[in-house]
Amino acid sequence: MIRVVVVDDEALVRSGFQLILQAAGDIDVVATATGGTAMAEIARHSPEVVLLDIRMPDVDGLTILRQLRALPDPPVVAMLTTFDSDEYIAAALREGAAGFLLKDTDPQQLAGLVRNLAGGGIVLSHKVIRSVVDGYLDGGATPAAAGRVARLTAREREVLTLVADGLSNSDIGIRLHLSVGTIKDHVSSILTKLKVTSRIQAALLAQQAGLFRGN
Structure with a gap:
């Protein structure tokens, strides 16, 4: 089983991702969390994959990403957002995110994307690639x-x-x-x-x- 924690400030988003992923059979959403509870839940459950909202009112996703990347054995992290701003995408990638998913990702593709992340693959939608690659490379x-x-x-x-x-x-x-x-x-x-x-x-x-x- 692939252990996953979903971090988002919206309860509907958390429950929606949980329902979709649990139905896959080989994925276990061991916890959902807000920004403020994310690090405690991740420490408690030691997931392989974290799906992390990049914009949250209490603790933003980039701050949590930095904290996770500083761990001795960090989970794989993919950022979730409704925004496709170059600034946020580039910042997440520079901080070591393994992927960047827009929240309008096809639900039927979600389990496959999580499996790919858990297996060491990268997840970056083609829409995001087109919007960020030039700016990221120029700066990084x-x-x-x-x-x-x-x-x-x-x-x-x-x-x-x-x-x-x-x-x-x-x-x-x-x-x-x-x-x-x-x-x-x-x-x-x-x-x-x-x-x-x-x-x-x-x-x-x-x-x-x-x-x-x-x-």
């Missing part, structure tokens, strides 16, 4: 992105391309006929060589270097 990456990518081995570039396509570790392993452990080792090496802290930041550098195949 150097013009030498292609040079950074050139430091990678041929296999690492192949893995990076699949990471940029949003594939999970297991899916990449199947595609390349490699074990999940080997893929994890490659991803760790890629992040170190690219001097980034998350898969999604690596994917955006891949976009700048011309490796990204998504659209």
